[in-house]
Amino acid sequence: MGHSQYDPVMQNRTAWNSGKMVGTKRPLTQKQIWAVRFFLDREERLRDRALFDLAIDSKLRGCDLVKIRIGDVVAGAEIRTRSIVIQQKTGRPVQFELTADVRASLLAWLERRGGTVADYAFPSRVDCAGHLSTRQYARLVDEWVTAIGLRRTEYGTHSLRRTKAAMIYKATGNLRAIQILLGHTKIENTVRYLGVDIEDALTIAERTEI
Incomplete structure (x- = not known):
């Protein structure tokens, strides 16, 4: 049972989100993407560069x-140009592209990592047979974002998920x-996820002349 806001016990209780920034995390800009890549390359962090690019x-x-396995991104001796995975949340397949720069960073990491197609591309530090945890990824x-001068309260794993989607939406609508x-x-989920509002809708409409 929950507490009423009028219960005495609640009077001095700190809200769960006190001091925290909640809501949608910001996507990265192109400049910020290259800043993170520069940082990871400078530090010679092959795994992190591959993970960032793949994200x-x-x-x-x-x-x-x-949970990406080597076989999800590798075909023979080459990195795939497209891949498909089954989403944990929906149980539905989703496809994605692997561009040239991303294929290069993945290849560099996997050549060092070794393993078979059945192995996870990013293994756990604790259990080599397991995968990197979502907590460690976060x-x-x-x-990464702190290293380039961003506030980590404003960015997170969903920032990386949203980044390319936001760029594509801005370019195409x-x-x-x-x-x-x-x-x-x-x-409707996509609209909420991208934070599309009436201003976005009007801007897209203004581009279309009849």
Whole structure:
């Protein structure tokens, strides 16, 4: 049973979100993406560079990203140009592209990592047979954004999921395409996720002359 706001016990209780920024996390800009890449390259962190790049291109939720297996992104001796995974949240498949820069960073990491197609691309530090945890992934994202001067309260794992989707939407205004790329079951979810408002709608309408 919950407490009423009028209960004496609640008078001095701190709200769960006190001092925390809640809501949608900001996507990264192109400049911020390259800043993170520069930082990771400078520190020679092959795994983190591959993980960051894959997060941007795949647009996957953290729970799906950390479970990527080598066979999901590798075909023979090459990195795939497209891949498909089953989403944990919806149980539905979602496809994503792997662009040239991302394929290069994945190849560099997997050549060092080794393993078979059945192994996780990003193994756990505790259990080599397991995968990187979502908690550790979130810690890494906090570290990356902090390293380039951003406030980690404003950015998170969903920032990486939203980044490319937001860029595509800004360039095309095609919500249906974004819905497919994010694997959303309803277009309404995509609208909320991108934070589309009336100003966005009017801007898109103004681009169309009849």
